[in-house]
Amino acid sequence: MQVPATFAYERADSVPHALELLERYGPEARVVAGGHSLIPMMKLRLAQPEALIDINGLAAELGRIAVEGDELAIGAMVRHAELLESATATGLFPIFQDAERVIADPIVRNRGTVGGSLCQGDPSEDLSAVFAALRATAVVQGPGGTRTVPIRRFHQGPYETAVAPNELLIELRVPVVPGAGSAYEKVERRVGDWPVAAAGAVLRVEGGVIAQAGIGLTAVGAGHFCAPEAEAHLVGRPPGEEAFARAGRIAAEHCEPHADQRGPADYKRHLAAELTRRALAGAAGRI
Amino acid sequence: MRITVTVNGQPHTRDVEPRLLLVHFLRDELGLTGTHWGCDTSNCGVCTVHLDGVPVKSCTVLAVMADGHEVTTVEGLERDGELDVVQRGFVECHGLQCGFCTPGMLLTARWLLDRRPDPDEAEIREAISGQLCRCTGYENIVRSIRWAAEAQS
Ligand SMILES: Cc1cc2nc3c(=O)[nH]c(=O)nc-3n(C[C@H](O)[C@H](O)[C@H](O)COP(=O)(O)OP(=O)(O)OC[C@H]3O[C@@H](n4cnc5c(N)ncnc54)[C@H](O)[C@@H]3O)c2cc1C
Ligand code: FES
Ligand code: FES
Numbered sequence: 001m002q003v004p005a006t007f008a009y010e011r012a013d014s015v016p017h018a019l020e021l022l023e024r025y026g027p028e029a030r031v032v033a034g035g036h037s038l039i040p041m042m043k044l045r046l047a048q049p050e051a052l053i054d055i056n057g058l059a060a061e062l063g064r065i066a067v068e069g070d071e072l073a074i075g076a077m078v079r080h081a082e083l084l085e086s087a088t089a090t091g092l093f094p095i096f097q098d099a100e101r102v103i104a105d106p107i108v109r110n111r112g113t114v115g116g117s118l119c120q121g122d123p124s125e126d127l128s129a130v131f132a133a134l135r136a137t138a139v140v141q142g143p144g145g146t147r148t149v150p151i152r153r154f155h156q157g158p159y160e161t162a163v164a165p166n167e168l169l170i171e172l173r174v175p176v177v178p179g180a181g182s183a184y185e186k187v188e189r190r191v192g193d194w195p196v197a198a199a200g201a202v203l204r205v206e207g208g209v210i211a212q213a214g215i216g217l218t219a220v221g222a223g224h225f226c227a228p229e230a231e232a233h234l235v236g237r238p239p240g241e242e243a244f245a246r247a248g249r250i251a252a253e254h255c256e257p258h259a260d261q262r263g264p265a266d267y268k269r270h271l272a273a274e275l276t277r278r279a280l281a282g283a284a285g286r287i
Numbered sequence: 288m289r290i291t292v293t294v295n296g297q298p299h300t301r302d303v304e305p306r307l308l309l310v311h312f313l314r315d316e317l318g319l320t321g322t323h324w325g326c327d328t329s330n331c332g333v334c335t336v337h338l339d340g341v342p343v344k345s346c347t348v349l350a351v352m353a354d355g356h357e358v359t360t361v362e363g364l365e366r367d368g369e370l371d372v373v374q375r376g377f378v379e380c381h382g383l384q385c386g387f388c389t390p391g392m393l394l395t396a397r398w399l400l401d402r403r404p405d406p407d408e409a410e411i412r413e414a415i416s417g418q419l420c421r422c423t424g425y426e427n428i429v430r431s432i433r434w435a436a437e438a439q440s
Contacts, residue, residue: 009351
């Protein structure tokens with residue numbers, strides 16, 4: 001039987017209240033959202049926070065999905081299932097539907113949140129690659145107020161993010177790019193599993209050439225979950241199989257996958273190239 | 288910490304440690320052993336219960352997180368001595384062998400039919416994809432849920 005070590009438990013009823021509780025309990029306190037990463041780690045005693053600040057009471061405050069100006073705002077407490085079912089989000093960016101359909105399983109998706117996924121900072125996390133491809137901005141709030149962090153600077157290493165112990169991730173803001181296509185491709189060992197490798201792509205074409213390209217990669221050791229060299233290769237070229245295959249190879253060259261129970265490093269590198277190619281082709285087909 | 292959880296319509300107040308998991312609260316504190324406990328790692332789904340009407344894996348929810356909320360367990364599916372239609376489906380179509388996965392399967396089936404009264408086989412398989420059955424090969428579980436969909440229409 002797996003049981004967490006003892007901890008103090010507090011329930012936050014607003015963002016300022018959560019920040020106040022984080023301040024009061026200090027750096028050994030952790031917020032708990034869906035708990036589907038944190039509670040398993042506590043059961044294995046890989047995490048032993050002294051206090052848990054439960055932010056499920058902020059589900060309404062931080063649970064919005066809405067277009068504001070030229071950005072799509074997705075609150076940190078949006079559950080995976082809500083993102084999957086949001087016509088607003090998946091209508092603008094089908095990449096959300098592609099990815100959410102294969103994150104965990106429907107029961108886990110009822111509980112796990114977008115914010116928890118990003119703050120966990122797992123190097124195999126799917127949404128990190130999705131938001132990297134979309135060049136989202138993270139909105140973070142702390143005692144000193146609110147600040148924004150480009151998603152490509154959000155992850156600072158495995159399980160490390162730009163969110164300080166006394167801060168909360170509030171929402172993700174995704175620039176709405178009219179006429180863009182997007183797609184996500186993942187290989188998993190079995191239904192509901194973490195990826196062996198996965199790639200997301202966002203493309204915009206203008207006058208017959210690629211005007212904007214976003215590529216996100218997860219589980220293959222891509223720095224900040226993105227592939228800037230492959231993106232640079234694409235911009236200014238006509239979209240097509242040759243350009244996509246080349247971009248896939250460039251993305252794979254810049255990855256540093258590790259061998260683990262999900263597969264050897266060379267297989268993951270192969271997947272990085274192939275899944276990038278497929279995601280780009282999928283995105284182009286949706287423009 | 289003192290919590291009150293409404294389980295199958297009945298409020299229950301207990302003093303619990305914050306680290307107590309909902310599955311153990313239901314089984315050990317309330318004696319509702321219909322909720323099973325298997326992998327302990329949120330993979331097998333035998334511990335699935337409804338929290339405010341939505342299926343969750345209760346081995347990965349703290350009991351204190353259910354304070355002030357409503358939980359439905361397999362014991363709560365029956366109404367006035369009548370089995371729920373999904374339970375009848377599992378009886379009719381031999382949807383269980385050892386029965387270990389069954390409570391979780393039933394609760395997910397109920398939720399699916401509430402949202403999609405006429406699911407096709409692919410939708411049923413997707414809905415139960417977070418739950419493992421080591422006996423039936425899923426064929427009869429899918430048939431049982433289809434039976435329930437037809438019976439309630
Ligand atoms: C069986 C299973 C399969 C899974 N499969 C996949 C998969 O295929 N792909 C995938 O990407 N993920 C997968 N996951 C992870 C799942 O998506 C988790 O729900 C998610 O990673 C964490 O979200 P959470 O809300 O549960 O976070 P929690 O566990 O509550 O929190 C995770 C971390 O983030 C911090 N945190 C949470 N919210 C905030 C906030 N607003 N501000 C600051 N810090 C915060 C917490 O303090 C904690 O450190 C799986 C999980 C399980 C249990
Ligand atoms: S015991 Fe909860 S998912 Fe297996
Ligand atoms: S009936 Fe035995 S595990 Fe499903």
